[in-house]
Amino acid sequence: MSLLTPKVHPYRLPLRRPWVTAAGRFDSRSGWLLELHDREGRRGFGECAPLPEAGTESPAEAAAALLRLVERIEGQEAAALWKEMPAGLPPACRCALESALLDLLSRRAGLPAARWLNPHAPLQVTTALNLGTLDRHTAERLAGVPAGAVVKLKVGMAPVSEELERLRKLRRRLPAGVRFRLDANGAWERGQAERFLAGCAQLPVESLEEPLRQADVAALGALQATVPFPLAVDESLERLGERLWQFPPIRRLVIKPMVAGGPRAALELARRAGEAGMESLLTTVVEGAVGVWAVLHTAAALEGERPSPPHGLATSGWLARDLTTPPRLEGDSVALSERSGLLPAPPPGTFD
Structure with missing residues (x-):
């Protein structure tokens, strides 16, 4: 079995100019990268970039969910986790996990993620x-x-x-x-x-x-x-x-x-x-x-x-x-x- 070791990396990215819509504006994007390692040295990455006005959870909710997620998936196997995702994850946090697993599993299969x-x-x-x-x-x-x-x-x-x-x-x-x-x-x-x-x-x-x-x-x-x-x-x-x-x-x-x-x-x-x-x-x-x-x-x-x-x-x-x-x-x-x-x-x- 190829067991997972997760890591979370926070980030903040400034924009070249403000993003302005009828729903509001922002001049930077903040979030977290979820990095998954397996025992064979492969890595998979997913991004959690909450934007509540678009329909995600808040940044505070995402941060708390990611902390809980890291504890829940430590030592789990990637393929089994893909088949049965943890219940109750808010959308941006779940997106990070799905993306990181997709990256890792498609690398394991030797395929572009799209063709996996x-x-x-x-x-x-x-x-x-x-x-x-x-x-x-x-x-x-x-x-x-x-x-x-x-x-x-x-x-x-x-x-x-x-x-x-x-x-x-x-x-x-x-x-x-x-x-x-x-x-x-x-x-x-x-x-x-x-x-x-x-x-x-x-x-x-x-x-x-x-x-x-x-x-x-x-x-x-x-x-x-x-x-x-x-x-x-x-x-x-x-x-x-x-x-x-x-x-x-x-x-x-x-x-x-x-x-x-x-x-x-x-x-x-x-x-x-x-x-x-x-x-x-x-x-x-x-x-x-x-x-x-x-x-x-x-x-x-x-x-x-x-x-x-x-x-x-x-x-x-x-x-x-x-x-x-x-x-x-x-x-x-x-x-x-x-x-x-x-x-x-x-x-x-x-x-x-």
């Missing part, structure tokens, strides 16, 4: 390019966006008429085929959402996420019926409850593994969305490179089951420094290698 999850996983994943908040500087951030890409923009922080006018001006500067993925983060009352969607009629919109402050199935369904592009839910998933699955009012589900509880939990949620007739994509919570690698491999595993819209992987560039080497963005895609595991193995002691 799904043998049919591709080794390239398309992503939307995250340009941050729609503001007077957005046009400058279009530099280098390739033709045909999807660009993600946060909306809902200025009057509807002002944001629509900015989008119209921005449209004239877009490279060929580029479309807007818009995210209101629950900024609007229904009337505001209706006005915004009506104003999008002549704009190249790929989708709109979380349009309503108080999301409900009936209101979302009425809004979706007015536009040809998908509306999506993310933070409001739990609030919508079972009615979302019984009578899906929208066409897309945005899944954050850090919020869902890890790679396997995210894939299960995506499968359920597909069975209900919704497409799904995976996205980060502006975590460090270890967490982004986990989302990337999970997205590739999902792509091996069904095609997805471009995922949300392009957030590493927002960090002024990172935990280790993040996935490399080439245009609007990210490539995985044939190496085993979840991420390039950092030298021993990197996080001590």
